[in-house]
Amino acid sequence: MKIVVFVKLVPDLVEELTVDPGGTTLDTTWLRMIINEFDDHAVEQAILLKEKTSTQVIVIAPDFDGVDEVLFTACAKGADQIIKLTGDFSSINNHALARAVASRIKILQPDLVLTGVQANNDIDGSIGPALAACLNQPFVGYVSGVTLEDNTAIVQKEYPGGVIAEMSITLPAVLGIQAAEQPPRYVAVSKVRQVMKTSNIDEQPLDELDNSGFPEVTRMFQSETSAHAEMITGSPDEIADRLVSVFKEKGILQRTNR
Amino acid sequence: MSNLETANAIFYNKIQEATQDGEKLRNCLQCGNCSGICPFGYVMIYPPSRMIAEVRANRFEKILGTENIWMCVSCYACTSVCPAQIPITAGLMTGAKEELLLAGNVPSELQAALEYSQRYGNPLGESPRKRADWAREIQPEVKLLGKYRQPVDVLWFVGDYPSYHPRVQHIAQSMAKLLNALNINFGILGPEEYSDGDSQRLAGERGLFEMLAEKNGQAFNKYDFKEIITTDPHAYNAIKNEYPKLGFSFPVRHYTEFLAENIEKILPFLKNEINARVTYHDPCYLGRANNIYEQPRSLIQNLPGVELVEMPHNLKNSLCCGGGGGGMWLDGFQWEKSHVRLSEWRIQEALSTGANILAVACPYETSRFEDAAKNIDKTGQLRIRDIVELLVESMGV
Ligand code: SF4
Ligand code: SF4
Numbered sequence A: 001m002k003i004v005v006f007v008k009l010v011p012d013l014v015e016e017l018t019v020d021p022g023g024t025t026l027d028t029t030w031l032r033m034i035i036n037e038f039d040d041h042a043v044e045q046a047i048l049l050k051e052k053t054s055t056q057v058i059v060i061a062p063d064f065d066g067v068d069e070v071l072f073t074a075c076a077k078g079a080d081q082i083i084k085l086t087g088d089f090s091s092i093n094n095h096a097l098a099r100a101v102a103s104r105i106k107i108l109q110p111d112l113v114l115t116g117v118q119a120n121n122d123i124d125g126s127i128g129p130a131l132a133a134c135l136n137q138p139f140v141g142y143v144s145g146v147t148l149e150d151n152t153a154i155v156q157k158e159y160p161g162g163v164i165a166e167m168s169i170t171l172p173a174v175l176g177i178q179a180a181e182q183p184p185r186y187v188a189v190s191k192v193r194q195v196m197k198t199s200n201i202d203e204q205p206l207d208e209l210d211n212s213g214f215p216e217v218t219r220m221f222q223s224e225t226s227a228h229a230e231m232i233t234g235s236p237d238e239i240a241d242r243l244v245s246v247f248k249e250k251g252i253l254q255r256t257n258r
Numbered sequence B: 001m002s003n004l005e006t007a008n009a010i011f012y013n014k015i016q017e018a019t020q021d022g023e024k025l026r027n028c029l030q031c032g033n034c035s036g037i038c039p040f041g042y043v044m045i046y047p048p049s050r051m052i053a054e055v056r057a058n059r060f061e062k063i064l065g066t067e068n069i070w071m072c073v074s075c076y077a078c079t080s081v082c083p084a085q086i087p088i089t090a091g092l093m094t095g096a097k098e099e100l101l102l103a104g105n106v107p108s109e110l111q112a113a114l115e116y117s118q119r120y121g122n123p124l125g126e127s128p129r130k131r132a133d134w135a136r137e138i139q140p141e142v143k144l145l146g147k148y149r150q151p152v153d154v155l156w157f158v159g160d161y162p163s164y165h166p167r168v169q170h171i172a173q174s175m176a177k178l179l180n181a182l183n184i185n186f187g188i189l190g191p192e193e194y195s196d197g198d199s200q201r202l203a204g205e206r207g208l209f210e211m212l213a214e215k216n217g218q219a220f221n222k223y224d225f226k227e228i229i230t231t232d233p234h235a236y237n238a239i240k241n242e243y244p245k246l247g248f249s250f251p252v253r254h255y256t257e258f259l260a261e262n263i264e265k266i267l268p269f270l271k272n273e274i275n276a277r278v279t280y281h282d283p284c285y286l287g288r289a290n291n292i293y294e295q296p297r298s299l300i301q302n303l304p305g306v307e308l309v310e311m312p313h314n315l316k317n318s319l320c321c322g323g324g325g326g327g328m329w330l331d332g333f334q335w336e337k338s339h340v341r342l343s344e345w346r347i348q349e350a351l352s353t354g355a356n357i358l359a360v361a362c363p364y365e366t367s368r369f370e371d372a373a374k375n376i377d378k379t380g381q382l383r384i385r386d387i388v389e390l391l392v393e394s395m396g397v
Helices: A037-053 A067-077 A094-108 A127-135 A189-198 A236-249 B003-018 B022-027 B033-037 B048-056 B060-064 B077-081 B088-102 B108-120 B160-164 B166-181 B198-202 B206-222 B233-246 B255-261 B263-269 B294-301 B324-329 B331-338 B342-352 B365-376 B387-395
Strands: A002-006 A009-011 A033-035 A056-062 A081-086 A112-116 A139-149 A152-159 A163-170 A173-177 A202-205 B152-157 B186-188 B225-230 B252-254 B276-280 B306-309 B357-360 B383-386
Touching: A002 A037, A002 A094, A033 A037, A037 A056, A037 A067, A037 A112, A037 A139, A037 A173, A056 A067, A056 A094, A067 A081, A067 A189, A081 A094, A094 A127, A112 A127, A112 A139, A127 A139, A127 A173, A139 A163, A152 A173, A163 A173, A189 B206, B003 B048, B003 B060, B003 B088, B022 B048, B033 B048, B033 B077, B048 B060, B048 B088, B060 B088, B077 B088, B088 B198, B088 B324, B108 B198, B108 B206, B108 B324, B108 B331, B152 B166, B160 B166, B166 B365, B166 B387, B198 B206, B198 B233, B198 B324, B206 B233, B225 B233, B225 B255, B233 B252, B252 B255, B255 B263, B255 B294, B255 B387, B263 B387, B276 B294, B294 B306, B294 B387, B324 B331, B342 B357, B342 B365, B357 B365, B357 B387, B365 B383, B383 B387
Parallel strands: A002 A056, A002 A112, A056 A081, A081 A202, A112 A173, A139 A173, B152 B186, B152 B225, B225 B252, B276 B306, B276 B357, B357 B383
Antiparallel strands: A009 A033, A139 A152, A152 A163
């Protein structure tokens, strides 16, 4: 069996984000990148599956600042192959990325593709379903547990309110991982440094990216804080009356003439 | 040999190599002093003496199977009483933590601190760009060596908690005011400063320690200064005893040493009476690990209106605050195992002396002891102050 994990780096919120003077994208001067938390879980889930069923694990990531460390860390955790996709990702979006990555994944012919269920920079939807569409394979998102049996995967999918469904999917398939069965493990720095000396990152250049389908961003801005808050006090009846009049003032409630 | 026997043999060799005299582990008398003095010895399934017995009997895997070792706060108490002079803290305990960590067996609280240290250069997970933000309001301005680019006399290594922790930032600010008042030509690294890495090392993350030490060492190499002073005894210990092994040798002093030497310059400024009975807590990495006992006490005794009283455990026999060796990032874990906070023991002792102020000289301690005092000191008798805060209070600057 072969599992491909697609990982991307996203803006690290430890630094305050600022908008580029152009007003449609983030200012990258001080931008730090970090592995998308859900992708980190996808890597962990793949390694857990490898430990149980000795599958082959390949981790793929587009070239962003810090990606080498992310890939070597995945390798130190147990990934068998690490691939860095190179190209111009300055105005990247998930439509273009999914097409480009899917073309690489097709060559690898994995039984299962894992990726994080979402990322903080998903402007045009999360990448998992887009990958599945490009690969013409089934997709399940919000997955928090995976078991492999012959050519099927049994997955736990999380729904709001603590409901979990168990589903069986015929492979090959794409899964959007919400959480691995256990938190991503720690790898000692010395282990990562060792791997850096003994392993290679397989660099694969991507062809021109096809951006079609990506919505045009007309304005990017910090969410605006407004200072107005009214505390309503009094008896339940008084509060209800006041609420009704507020809703009317704001146009949420309208008087209907009977 | 089985795998487990090999693991035991490798570990045994490693510990022997870690000690200057590899034979020492064999010299253990099994007197049990180490386990008796260990603040968490009674909750450890394998306190140090028993660990040594198991290792010698080729049963190290039994130890690896327990979480026992994460109770060790690297306080050096065991090492200081061992009649066979076995380096228990730095060799045995740290070595065992390294093995657990390499096997991926790390409590999650500690894992977060290690990951933050790796990614941001500080265990608190704060932005490295904001490392000098605490100094914004200080006048005259605190010089960032990267901007100032001129020789200074003193490179002040501020440290993680004084840089970021809201309570401990006040200590950094007090220190800056004091150095300014004394007209010392000093500078800081600011965003170029990384965690000293000593507590990460003693928590078993040797590789991370080396990475952080290299970054600091390279920054030290860039600038022209006569000596380093540190706010933090852990940083002092690292720069003095560990960085030279990695090729970075610089003269370094803890701030209490530096200020005690400059006491004649400080005295004329000390005008406000503190009016308190003060007791002093010896930090493990200033006292037991580095034998600095007198300088902090002399600074306190020079404060006007102060009576210095000693706690039952003092000097070499001081009680650990619980923050060392990764303890700073294992509070939840250690509470779960022991239902005891070492910092609360210390507060009880401080209260027993009738002191109004517990003076400290390590940035781990103010917040730990203040939190403990909230639980123990119901009448609000005790204030926790770093020595530098007391000096500045008396100076009124
Ligand atoms: S104090 Fe030293 S000699 Fe005594 S049991 Fe502990 S390690 Fe052995
Ligand atoms: S260093 Fe302190 S906590 Fe660790 S084993 Fe020795 S006495 Fe116990």
